[in-house]
Amino acid sequence: MSDRYSGVNEKQPLLPDERGHFGIYGGKFVSETLMAALDDLENEYSRLKVDENFLATLNSDLEHYVGRASPLYHAQRLTEAAGGAQIWLKREDLNHTGAHKINNCIGQAILAKHMGKPRIIAETGAGQHGVAAATVAARFGLSCCVYMGSEDIERQSHNVYRMKLLGAEVVPVTSGSKTLKDALNEAMRDWVTNIDDTHYIIGTVAGPHPYPMIVRDFQAVIGREAKQQFASRQGGLPDAVVACVGGGSNAMGIFYPFLDDQDVRLVGVEAGGSGIASGQHAAPLTAGEVGVLHGNRTYLMQDKNGLIAETHSISAGLDYPGVGPEHAWLKDIKRAEYVAVTDQEALAAFRQLNLLEGILPALESSHALAYAMQLAASLPVEQHIIVNLSGRGDKDVPTMAKIDGISIG
Amino acid sequence: MSRLSSKAGLLRDLGKKALVTYIVAGDPDQSVTVPLMHKLVAAGVDVIELGVPFSDPEAEGPVIQRAHERALRAGTSLLDVMQLVAEFRNLDQATPVVLMGYLNPIEKMGYENFAQQASKCGIDGTIIVNLPPEEAADLSCYLEQHDIESVYLLAPTTTPERAAGISSRSRGFVYYVSLKGTTGAGSLNTAEVSGKVRAMKKIVKMPLYVGFGIKNGVTAAAVAHESDGVVVGSAIVDYMAFHENNIGELETSVVTLVQEIRSALDALVA
Numbered sequence: 093m094s095d096r097y098s099g100v101n102e103k104q105p106l107l108p109d110e111r112g113h114f115g116i117y118g119g120k121f122v123s124e125t126l127m128a129a130l131d132d133l134e135n136e137y138s139r140l141k142v143d144e145n146f147l148a149t150l151n152s153d154l155e156h157y158v159g160r161a162s163p164l165y166h167a168q169r170l171t172e173a174a175g176g177a178q179i180w181l182k183r184e185d186l187n188h189t190g191a192h193k194i195n196n197c198i199g200q201a202i203l204a205k206h207m208g209k210p211r212i213i214a215e216t217g218a219g220q221h222g223v224a225a226a227t228v229a230a231r232f233g234l235s236c237c238v239y240m241g242s243e244d245i246e247r248q249s250h251n252v253y254r255m256k257l258l259g260a261e262v263v264p265v266t267s268g269s270k271t272l273k274d275a276l277n278e279a280m281r282d283w284v285t286n287i288d289d290t291h292y293i294i295g296t297v298a299g300p301h302p303y304p305m306i307v308r309d310f311q312a313v314i315g316r317e318a319k320q321q322f323a324s325r326q327g328g329l330p331d332a333v334v335a336c337v338g339g340g341s342n343a344m345g346i347f348y349p350f351l352d353d354q355d356v357r358l359v360g361v362e363a364g365g366s367g368i369a370s371g372q373h374a375a376p377l378t379a380g381e382v383g384v385l386h387g388n389r390t391y392l393m394q395d396k397n398g399l400i401a402e403t404h405s406i407s408a409g410l411d412y413p414g415v416g417p418e419h420a421w422l423k424d425i426k427r428a429e430y431v432a433v434t435d436q437e438a439l440a441a442f443r444q445l446n447l448l449e450g451i452l453p454a455l456e457s458s459h460a461l462a463y464a465m466q467l468a469a470s471l472p473v474e475q476h477i478i479v480n481l482s483g484r485g486d487k488d489v490p491t492m493a494k495i496d497g498i499s500i501g
Numbered sequence: 502m503s504r505l506s507s508k509a510g511l512l513r514d515l516g517k518k519a520l521v522t523y524i525v526a527g528d529p530d531q532s533v534t535v536p537l538m539h540k541l542v543a544a545g546v547d548v549i550e551l552g553v554p555f556s557d558p559e560a561e562g563p564v565i566q567r568a569h570e571r572a573l574r575a576g577t578s579l580l581d582v583m584q585l586v587a588e589f590r591n592l593d594q595a596t597p598v599v600l601m602g603y604l605n606p607i608e609k610m611g612y613e614n615f616a617q618q619a620s621k622c623g624i625d626g627t628i629i630v631n632l633p634p635e636e637a638a639d640l641s642c643y644l645e646q647h648d649i650e651s652v653y654l655l656a657p658t659t660t661p662e663r664a665a666g667i668s669s670r671s672r673g674f675v676y677y678v679s680l681k682g683t684t685g686a687g688s689l690n691t692a693e694v695s696g697k698v699r700a701m702k703k704i705v706k707m708p709l710y711v712g713f714g715i716k717n718g719v720t721a722a723a724v725a726h727e728s729d730g731v732v733v734g735s736a737i738v739d740y741m742a743f744h745e746n747n748i749g750e751l752e753t754s755v756v757t758l759v760q761e762i763r764s765a766l767d768a769l770v771a
């Protein structure tokens with residue numbers, strides 16, 4: 093059997109603690125109605141993550157349905173253009189549905205099946221998690237309802253239609269800022285109401301315990317593969333691993349298996365929007381404060397009265413005012429570094445990857461690429477950087493065409 | 502002992518059912534709140550729950566979400582809410598006022614600072630929707646120092662073991678959420694609620710008030726048959742939207758509803 097998901101990884105620090113804390117972060121800050129459901133989920137997950145049948149089903153689907161392992165590609169022309177360290181791309185864009193989100197959705201759909209819940213719900217920003225959730229719902233015969241901010245529905249109409257083709261109901265959310273955070277609020281409201289028959293698949297390493305842990309564990313397949321692939325292709329460990337951070341799931345997934353390898357720099361790249369100084373960004377680790385939102389304590393963007401601030405990013409998938417609590421912890425203990433990249437820098441990287449490597453990256457992933465190229469330029473050619481190319485950019489083509497003033501109907 | 506515990510204890514000794522009402526402070530704007538609070542008391546309300554507007558009120562249904570949005574549009578901050586209570590205290594030193602809201606504005610203000618200011622403004626208790634007792638130790642420590650009571654929630658999904666733990670930490674009363682859902686949700690199955698409340702009362706020693714889904718005298722009486730009191734929210738807040746531009750009508754409608762519920766509750770114990 094493959095070791096793609098071995099369940100427990102005895103070398104990792106045992107976090108979160110039993111109440112879901114990563115240091116002062118994480119926890120379960122939810123209304124009482126949800127407490128029992130979270131306990132059930134945690135118990136079921138603890139049981140299943142060491143269950144042979146569960147792991148066999150999961151690993152089989154990861155291989156035959158998702159198409160894992162995803163390649164680790166040495167991007168030589170991009171490396172040349174950056175002029176320094178070697179850049180490797182972990183090709184999560186080649187997964188079924190076009191992003192890393194499916195790794196988590198497959199796992200949670202199998203969990204939902206085991207818990208006897210016939211209905212799943214999800215929130216989505218860019219639509220990638222929504223598409224992944226709708227996909228696994230079809231695959232496992234579950235009914236599916238996806239909450240999406242009305243503003244994002246407009247930005248990502250392509251994915252909205254995909255979800256409908258997959259048989260999901262897409263519910264526009266018009267409250268608050270009409271984006272990802274509001275979709276999450278609405279999904280929580282649905283969950284509280286339909287808790288008996290519904291499992292909520294949160295799309296990132298945020299939310300109340302046990303979600304940050306479960307989503308991390310399901311995404312850690314990215315880092316396990318990358319580590320092994322790099323060792324067999326190049327030998328040893330990479331010098332740095334770079335990933336974009338919205339809620340933080342693709343980053344946590346690739347970082348996690350490297351946490352004990354202190355010589356490997358881990359860099360999370362947040363959405364700098366129009367620039368940190370402008371205030372128009374979505375970079376809570378870079379420029380936010382500690383607070384409580386969506387069930388956990390973490391860094392977030394807020395105003396002087398503790399109201400959650402509106403965020404800005406060219407990429408809908410990074411447009412979120414909070415971040416997974418484990419990243420907050422990794423930042424504080426300085427095991428990972430967090431930086432921000434502006435819309436403009438991400439757009440430039442997006443174009444470069446198309447032209448130099450023939451790969452169309454998601455705008456989210458383009459943030460990681462932009463920073464990786466800057467980092468590569470500052471490092472010698474003998475060093476190696478792995479970038480998590482979290483998704484493909486087909487969904488962003490309309491946005492790009494609009495920027496270029498081209499009507500593509 | 503704080504105003505809240507004494508009031509709840511007194512009502513119980515007298516065999517009276519408690520009537521708690523919820524409005525969002527600053528909805529539709531701040532000038533409405535304090536006069537309305539006085540009208541509520543005059544109409545027979547025992548405890549006022551004052552909602553603190555928040556950008557992400559994740560446990561609320563559409564009616565109360567809109568109320569939070571109106572209050573935020575009117576610029577109402579946590580500090581403003583506390584000042585409204587201080588203003589209310591100029592004329593009313595007897596009626597307990599409990600703030601109900603979400604944790605983040607309090608975190609931002611700082612726990613100790615919040616506890617000090619709240620106490621100075623005459624606030625008697627807090628209900629923090631997204632703060633279960635497991636996460637509340639730090640805050641309750643400061644609140645206790647300033648004699649502010651923490652009220653906790655029980656839900657239909659709460660196990661008996663949890664219910665015992667929660668009720669032992671709750672002060673004043675325990676708030677039983679009658680249904681699985683958000684505030685203002687659907688219709689209440691009063692028979693089912695009564696059954697649940699009866700079971701909970703075997704575990705919970707302190708006064709148990711039931712909220713969510715109570716819309717009028719009939720539902721209030723049905724629920725209060727087993728409980729020690731009721732909490733009415735969305736039914737009142739609904740009027741705030743409806744009469745947003747006519748405060749006179751707003752007050753009349755709210756007072757009429759509250760009087761109807763008061764009479765229904767009093768008739769139960771007469």
Ligand SMILES: Cc1ncc(COP(=O)(O)O)c(C=O)c1O
Nearest residue numbers: 220338339340341342409482483
């Ligand atoms: C391709 C892609 N990358 C990254 C993200 C950001 O999410 P996370 O930080 O959880 O990986 C998204 C979210 O929609 C996405 O679609």
